[in-house]
Amino acid sequence: MGKILIGMSLILVLGYLIVLSYVGIDSEIGAINCPLYSYTGLECAGCGSQRAFLHLLSFEYREAFLQNPILFILLPYLILGFVFFYFKRVWSMLPERLGIVLFSSKAAFVVLFILILWTIVRNI
Amino acid sequence: MKRFFYSDGENQFGPFTIEELKEKPIKPDTLIWYQGLEEWTAASDAALIKEELGFVKKPVVELSDEELEQQMQEMIPASIPESKLDGHFKKMPYPWLVESILLTIFCCQPLGIVAIIYAAQVESKFTKGDYEGAKKASDNAALFTKIGLFLTAGFVLFYFIIALGAGM
Numbered sequence: 594m595g596k597i598l599i600g601m602s603l604i605l606v607l608g609y610l611i612v613l614s615y616v617g618i619d620s621e622i623g624a625i626n627c628p629l630y631s632y633t634g635l636e637c638a639g640c641g642s643q644r645a646f647l648h649l650l651s652f653e654y655r656e657a658f659l660q661n662p663i664l665f666i667l668l669p670y671l672i673l674g675f676v677f678f679y680f681k682r683v684w685s686m687l688p689e690r691l692g693i694v695l696f697s698s699k700a701a702f703v704v705l706f707i708l709i710l711w712t713i714v715r716n717i
Numbered sequence: 718m719k720r721f722f723y724s725d726g727e728n729q730f731g732p733f734t735i736e737e738l739k740e741k742p743i744k745p746d747t748l749i750w751y752q753g754l755e756e757w758t759a760a761s762d763a764a765l766i767k768e769e770l771g772f773v774k775k776p777v778v779e780l781s782d783e784e785l786e787q788q789m790q791e792m793i794p795a796s797i798p799e800s801k802l803d804g805h806f807k808k809m810p811y812p813w814l815v816e817s818i819l820l821t822i823f824c825c826q827p828l829g830i831v832a833i834i835y836a837a838q839v840e841s842k843f844t845k846g847d848y849e850g851a852k853k854a855s856d857n858a859a860l861f862t863k864i865g866l867f868l869t870a871g872f873v874l875f876y877f878i879i880a881l882g883a884g885m
Binding site for chain 2: 595598599601602603605606608609625629637638639642643646661663664667670671674675678681685689690693694696697698699701702704705708709712
């Protein structure tokens with residue numbers, strides 16, 4: 594039951610991203626607005642990452658960077674993490690110690706710190 | 718009693734006593750950790766155990782291609798079947814780190830931050846020998862990540878229905 598629910602949710606979210614990448618960023622039926630931003634006017638650490646992601650899909654690095662620069666740090670990290678946790682055989686081409694250090698508790702707290710700092714900085 | 722951990726290239730295992738560690742498939746380049754070590758260290762470099770495990774530096778010898786190939790084969794870590802993991806030593810619980818960061822930057826920061834805080838505790842608790850704590854942190858990280866995912870999906874569904882209604 595849980596797995597079906599997770600699967601369906603993933604399909605919905607991915608489907609949404611695919612539709613969004615087809616209709617484009619400026620379309621009337623485009624992106625879902627963040628309720629947190631609508632109500633508080635505060636920008637989260639990830640605010641603009643949907644738009645940045647769409648710009649990246651069309652190789653517009655400058656626009657993507659302006660929307661949300663933190664993706665340029667976190668996306669490579671997340672891709673490495675995805676390989677480390679899900680494709681161990683691929684990771685074995687890289688130094689094993691690197692993976693343990695990159696995805697250790699200390700590293701996770703560094704990421705957390707960066708995210709919170711970025712949230713504060715962008716709202717000042 | 719010192720606790721020892723090792724990594725087989727896929728997962729981290731522990732805690733072991735030195736006697737238990739000797740029975741594990743430890744190679745000179747297997748990464749080892751115990752309290753007192755700054756970071757994960759190759760078994761042949763870990764001061765406390767290299768002699769216990771009999772890893773003494775061999776003189777460099779020229780190897781033929783065949784011998785080299787054979788050594789490479791031996792270096793591939795033996796995988797441990799899931800069934801052997803029910804003993805008192807355990808595999809590190811999955812930390813949900815990638816998922817919780819994804820959730821934070823692409824959807825719901827408040828939920829995502831909570832998930833990352835839990836995710837960040839898994840490895841440190843596990844290497845301190847607190848398996849229960851690590852398991853709990855992992856479960857909580859999973860819970861918050863899943864709530865975030867369901868919320869996102871629900872939102873997409875809701876938005877889709879509204880958009881359909883407006884378009885008709």
